[in-house]
Amino acid sequence: MAGPDRKPTIIDVARLAGASIKTVSRVINKERYVSPDMQERIEKAVAELGYQPNMMARSLASERSNLIGHLYGDAGGPYTLEIQVGLLNRCRDHGYHLMIEEIDYRSPNVEQRASAIVNQMRLDGVVLTAPVTDNPVVLRILEDAGVPYVRVTPQQESETSPSVRIDERQAAYTLTQHLLALGHRRIGFIKGKANHTATILRYTGYCQALTDAGVAVDPVLVEQGEFTYASAVPCARRLLDQHNRPTAIFASNDEMAAAVVAEAHNRSFSLPAQLSVVGFDDTPLAEMMWPPLTTVRQPVREMAEAAADILIGLLSQRGKVDWPKPVPHQVLAHTILLRQSTARPPVKG
Amino acid sequence: MAGPDRKPTIIDVARLAGASIKTVSRVINKERYVSPDMQERIEKAVAELGYQPNMMARSLASERSNLIGHLYGDAGGPYTLEIQVGLLNRCRDHGYHLMIEEIDYRSPNVEQRASAIVNQMRLDGVVLTAPVTDNPVVLRILEDAGVPYVRVTPQQESETSPSVRIDERQAAYTLTQHLLALGHRRIGFIKGKANHTATILRYTGYCQALTDAGVAVDPVLVEQGEFTYASAVPCARRLLDQHNRPTAIFASNDEMAAAVVAEAHNRSFSLPAQLSVVGFDDTPLAEMMWPPLTTVRQPVREMAEAAADILIGLLSQRGKVDWPKPVPHQVLAHTILLRQSTARPPVKG
DNA sequence: AGGGGAAATGACAGCGGTGCCATCGCCCCC
DNA sequence: GGGGGCGATGGCACCGCTGTCATTTCCCCT
Numbered sequence: 001m002a003g004p005d006r007k008p009t010i011i012d013v014a015r016l017a018g019a020s021i022k023t024v025s026r027v028i029n030k031e032r033y034v035s036p037d038m039q040e041r042i043e044k045a046v047a048e049l050g051y052q053p054n055m056m057a058r059s060l061a062s063e064r065s066n067l068i069g070h071l072y073g074d075a076g077g078p079y080t081l082e083i084q085v086g087l088l089n090r091c092r093d094h095g096y097h098l099m100i101e102e103i104d105y106r107s108p109n110v111e112q113r114a115s116a117i118v119n120q121m122r123l124d125g126v127v128l129t130a131p132v133t134d135n136p137v138v139l140r141i142l143e144d145a146g147v148p149y150v151r152v153t154p155q156q157e158s159e160t161s162p163s164v165r166i167d168e169r170q171a172a173y174t175l176t177q178h179l180l181a182l183g184h185r186r187i188g189f190i191k192g193k194a195n196h197t198a199t200i201l202r203y204t205g206y207c208q209a210l211t212d213a214g215v216a217v218d219p220v221l222v223e224q225g226e227f228t229y230a231s232a233v234p235c236a237r238r239l240l241d242q243h244n245r246p247t248a249i250f251a252s253n254d255e256m257a258a259a260v261v262a263e264a265h266n267r268s269f270s271l272p273a274q275l276s277v278v279g280f281d282d283t284p285l286a287e288m289m290w291p292p293l294t295t296v297r298q299p300v301r302e303m304a305e306a307a308a309d310i311l312i313g314l315l316s317q318r319g320k321v322d323w324p325k326p327v328p329h330q331v332l333a334h335t336i337l338l339r340q341s342t343a344r345p346p347v348k349g
Numbered sequence: 350m351a352g353p354d355r356k357p358t359i360i361d362v363a364r365l366a367g368a369s370i371k372t373v374s375r376v377i378n379k380e381r382y383v384s385p386d387m388q389e390r391i392e393k394a395v396a397e398l399g400y401q402p403n404m405m406a407r408s409l410a411s412e413r414s415n416l417i418g419h420l421y422g423d424a425g426g427p428y429t430l431e432i433q434v435g436l437l438n439r440c441r442d443h444g445y446h447l448m449i450e451e452i453d454y455r456s457p458n459v460e461q462r463a464s465a466i467v468n469q470m471r472l473d474g475v476v477l478t479a480p481v482t483d484n485p486v487v488l489r490i491l492e493d494a495g496v497p498y499v500r501v502t503p504q505q506e507s508e509t510s511p512s513v514r515i516d517e518r519q520a521a522y523t524l525t526q527h528l529l530a531l532g533h534r535r536i537g538f539i540k541g542k543a544n545h546t547a548t549i550l551r552y553t554g555y556c557q558a559l560t561d562a563g564v565a566v567d568p569v570l571v572e573q574g575e576f577t578y579a580s581a582v583p584c585a586r587r588l589l590d591q592h593n594r595p596t597a598i599f600a601s602n603d604e605m606a607a608a609v610v611a612e613a614h615n616r617s618f619s620l621p622a623q624l625s626v627v628g629f630d631d632t633p634l635a636e637m638m639w640p641p642l643t644t645v646r647q648p649v650r651e652m653a654e655a656a657a658d659i660l661i662g663l664l665s666q667r668g669k670v671d672w673p674k675p676v677p678h679q680v681l682a683h684t685i686l687l688r689q690s691t692a693r694p695p696v697k698g
Numbered sequence: 699a700g701g702g703g704a705a706a707t708g709a710c711a712g713c714g715g716t717g718c719c720a721t722c723g724c725c726c727c728c
Numbered sequence: 729g730g731g732g733g734c735g736a737t738g739g740c741a742c743c744g745c746t747g748t749c750a751t752t753t754c755c756c757c758t
Contacts (some may be wrong), residue, residue, distance in 0.1 A: 007468070020708045025746060033706055053467040057744035060713050065405065067534060075437075077633070084744055088424075088451050097470060102437055119356070119401040227484045229637050255603055258637035270612040284426070288578050288607035289638055290614040338691040358714055369738045376714065382736055406714035409743050700757090701750105708751075721738075728731095 006024065008049040028053055059122065068311065069123040070100045071138065073112070073131045073191075077255070078283045079300060083152065086304025094312050103137050105169060114138045118145050125149060125311040127304070131196050140213055147315050150307040155197040162314075164307045165325045166334040168198055171296045172205025172250075174336055175278055178294070179248045180213045182344050184189035184276060187215075188239040188246035190225045190232055190256050202252050221246055225256050232256035234265035240275075247275065247345035254279035254286045257293055259342070273344035292339035298331050305331050314324055357398040366394035377402055408471065417660065418472040419449045420463070420487065422480045423542075426604070427632045428649055432478055433503065435653025443661050448472065464488045467494050474498060474660040476653070480545050497655040497663050504546040511663075511676045513656045515683040517547055520645045521554025521599075523685055524627055527643070528597045530560045533625060534696050536564075537588040537595035539574045539581055540603050545682055548576075551601050551629060570595055572606050581605035585612035589624075594622065596694035603628035603635045610690070621692035629688055633670050641688035648681050655679050 010028075013030035014021045018043055025036050027042045034042075045051070046294055059065045063334055070087055072080055084100065091098045103110060103115050118126065118141055126149040132138055134155040142149045143160065151158075153165040179187050189206050192199035207217050220242065223235035232251060236259050251257035257279030264275050271277065271291050279286060364368045368391055375383050382462075383391075394400070406412040419436055421429055435447065440447045445617035451458060451465050451498065467490055475498040481487055483504040490510065500512040517562045528536050538555050557567050569591065570585035581600060588595055589657045600606035604629030605666050613624050620626065620640050628635060631646035659677055 011744080017667075021745080022708060022710095023706085023749095029746085033704090036708065038706080052465065054409070054471065054744055055469045056405050056414060056471055057713090058746075059405040060403070060409050060715085061744075061746040063746095065715075075430065075434045077430070078427070081424065081426070083426045084449065085451075088449070097448055097450070097466075097543065099446055100437070102441075116401065120404045122403065122405055140655065206715090229633070238665075255633070255637065262639055262641075284578070284604070285634055285637060288604065288611065288634060289449070290611055292611075360714080371717095371738060371740095372736085375737090377717085382734095384736065385737080406743090407716075409745085410716040410742075510728075516715090557711055629727080699758105701730085702756090704753105704755085706753080708752100709749090709750090711746105713746085716741105716743085718741090719739090724733105724735085726731105726733085728729105 007054075008051045010051070010053065012049055013042065013045045013051050016049060017042045028138060035221065051131055054069055063122075064315075065122045065124050067099050067123050068096045068097050068131070069097060069117065069121070071103050071117070071126055071127045071132050071345030072102060072129045073105045073135075075102060078285075078288045079281065080129070082219065082300040083127075083304040086301040087308050089301075090305055090312060091341065096124070103132055103135075103138065105138075106131055110135070111137050111141065115145075116140045117246075118142060118243065119210045120148055123147055125290070127152065127311065128308050129153070131193075134197060139157060143211070148311060150311050152303055152307050153197055153296065155200075156328045159327065162307075162310045162329060164303045164310070164332065166298050166303070166332050168201040168334075169205040171298075171334045171336070172202040172280070174205075175280070175294075175296055176206045176209035176250060177213070178276065178336065178338070179250065179342065180209065180215070180277060182248075182342060183274065184246075185215055185344050186218070186221065186244065186246040186248075186249040188221045188223070188249040190235045190239075190249065190260070192222045192225060192227045192252040193258075194224070194226075198228070198280075199252060205211070219291065227253050227255065229255050229259045230302045232259035233263060235300045236260040248277070250278050251280070253281050254283045254293060257295070257341075258276055258285060258289055261289060261291075261293075272341050274346055276342040278342060278344070282335075285336075287339065294336055294339045294342040295338055297335040299334070303332055306332065357405075359400070359402065361398055362391065362394045362400050365398060366391045381634070390444045395503075412471075413664075414471045414473050415445050416448050416470060416472050417445045417657070418470070419447060420452050420464065420466070420475055420481050421449075421478045422454045423486075424451060426612045427634075429478070431652040432476075433648040435650040436476060436657050438650075439566060439654055439657030443474070445661065446537065452484075452487065453480055454487075459484070460490065463490045464494075466489060467496055473497055473534055473664055476501065476660065478502070478654050479547065480514050483546060497660060499660050501652055501656050501683050502546055504549075506678045508676065511659045511678060513652045513654075513659070515647050515652070515680065517550035517683075518554040518557070520647075520683045521551040521629070522558045522686070523554075524629070524643075524645055525555045525558035525599060526562070527687070528599065528625060528627065528691065529564070529686065530556065531597075531625065531691060532594045533571065533597040533691050534564055534594065534596075535567070535595040535597070537570045537572070537598040539572045539588075539598065539600045539609070539627045541601040541605075542575045543573070545576070547629075550602060555599055574601065576602050576604065578604045578608045581608035582612060585609040589613065589616065592647060595625070597691070598624065599627050600629070601640060602630050603632045603644055606633060606644070606690075607638055610638060610640075610642075623692050623695055625691040625694070627691060631684075635686070636688065640690045643688045643691040644686055645686040646686055648683070652681055655681065 013026045067112045129152045133151045151163045225232045279295040282295045284291040363373045380574040389607045477500045482500045503512045628644040631644045635642040635644045
């Protein structure tokens with residue numbers, strides 16, 4: 001068996017099938033106007049040669065890369081992974097590939113880096129998650145490049161790009177209400193990282209629930225964390241050290257809630273009898289810790305899938321409309337998960 | 350301001366700098382043989398136009414995609430994410446981009462899918478993690494395509510591809526020794542998912558440590574889990590239900606250890622006094638649970654970085670040698686982390 | 699019978715770079 | 729003084745595919 005050993009190209013297929021390159025191209029791209037007979041011959045040739053179209057060549061000629069980028073800031077935790085799984089699910093089904101890029105949003109050359117990613121790779125579309133979602137530099141670059149993008153959990157909805165989110169404020173509100181309903185009045189709060197959208201929204205929900213219930217927001221009960229376990233340890237300590245300490249603590253995510261729980265265990269509190277704790281996100285951790293954590297589940301994967309769907313939908317009608325107006329903004333449903341980390345407050349002694 | 354509004358190409362740069370396309374190409378690629386004067390002119394033109402080379406065109410012409418793929422099987426947990434962070438760190442520094450693809454290794458069309466990923470995208474190199482690491486179909490496809498790949502934690506080292514791992518067997522051995530040294534004799538074990546390499550190695554280490562200490566491996570104390578919390582709950586239950594129950598349990602990963610801990614809490618055991626528990630991997634969970642878990646830390650991120658380094662090193666000398674012989678196999682150091690989930694067994698009553 | 703249009707196919711020029719080879723000036727050295 | 733070698737530059741084919749337009753055939757309608 002002699003013959004060329006290199007990968008077969010569209011030319012080889014055309015030759016074998018006795019068709020023109022262009023017609024083969026049509027079959028590959030499932031375009032119309034190919035007779036059943038011809039189609040079959042070409043498909044047979046493709047199979048026989050094991051032909052696989054070269055994406056690079058395809059992209060170059062068609063100006064479509066079939067690449068979707070996921071830009072994110074902090075690699076942190078299960079969240080990012082869930083997002084990726086969701087995106088991947090959709091990409092797979094629609095012939096797109098996922099390219100992931102971390103952007104150090106604090107670095108002075110975000111601009112250069114973001115631009116390089118978007119422009120060099122010729123990404124067809126981009127999904128943004130926190131905290132890049134709200135980075136004006138990145139957004140501008142995307143706008144300038146004319147690359148469609150979808151933002152997951154944006155600070156505020158924009159008229160130029162779609163978004164997907166849950167109502168975080170409402171979720172925090174409800175969760176706080178739950179604590180209030182149990183009878184808690186002194187409810188501690190640990191905030192998340194300063195520049196994240198979620199931080200603000202969750203805190204707002206907490207405040208509003210208190211206010212609506214006629215309970216004043218006591219600044220002594222509010223601590224500033226950074227969404228990490230370590231950052232929350234001192235917060236928990238300070239809260240529990242108080243003479244008139246809170247009977248419940250709302251941590252802005254599960255990880256920080258775990259720190260509170262650990263600190264409570266350290267002091268041999270029995271949970272939830274002596275202290276109620278709630279988190280946010282329903283990370284795997286939440287049900288693996290003891291006691292299982294009351295928290296709110298964000299359908300992260302579904303959000304990513306929704307984002308991908310929007311993006312892919314957009315891309316498929318490229319050239320017709322730039323954006324459907326108004327651009328879609330999806331709000332997905334969250335779920336409050338009542339587990340065993342919350343209970344009525346201890347009776348005053 | 351008239352002028353073309355589309356993205357500048359190498360031609361525009363050449364024109365502006367008064368050089369040939371080829372010379373611009375040389376500057377972009379940092380090749381030798383360009384005079385300082387010329388170099389400066391071209392760099393200025395590049396800056397002025399905001400020129401960004403088109404990766405697609407570049408790849409097509411040079412047969413190098415600058416793309417590294419990460420193929421994995423189960424999206425599970427922090428492990429995958431850490432791997433990605435490690436890979437990303439290196440890719441960023443060396444001008445590569447990371448493309449992630451999940452492969453459903455159980456599906457009948459793994460072959461087709463893997464082949465599509467590798468061949469269509471023209472990946473320059475690939476990093477494999479469990480359980481794809483040992484999938485013969487995928488390995489063959491990579492070999493056939495002549496794409497260099499590095500395997501993270503392979504079942505066994507191969508002569509055709511480099512690998513990176515820790516000595517899992519040894520780690521499990523040492524961890525078991527730790528329990529033995531504390532005085533435990535009845536040590537339960539929960540195995541991981543059947544087709545993962547780690548499952549076998551960890552179990553082997555456990556068995557060997559017992560045997561070396563003159564303790565027989567009791568099949569009644571060995572349960573089959575799947576690396577998930579849920580899968581380990583019934584295992585934990587069965588182990589703790591036994592009349593002569595184990596005084597310590599070795600779970601093949603932290604998540605399953607968390608299940609054991611939860612089940613113990615459920616029965617109001619005090620830990621570690623009544624039951625010692627150890628895990629494996631040192632996921633974030635390990636130090637967030639209560640009591641903090643004794644486990645072994647795999648330097649996952651570093652492993653990924655090492656894998657990327659090997660791969661990139663290889664790629665940079667493409668065309669010279671196919672593989673350095675013998676191919677590198679790195680074994681990174683693990684760390685046994687003694688935390689508060691282990692203690693001497695309770696004194697017999 | 700002739701005109702019009704849809705279906706089916708092909709020819710060919712790029713897309714934006716890189717690889718290979720040719721060219722040119724210049725210095726070194728016998 | 730002429731051959732040899734190296735630094736510096738440019739010309740051009742080509743990577744593998746798609747977009748555009750032309751062409752051919754065939755069928756329907758007036």
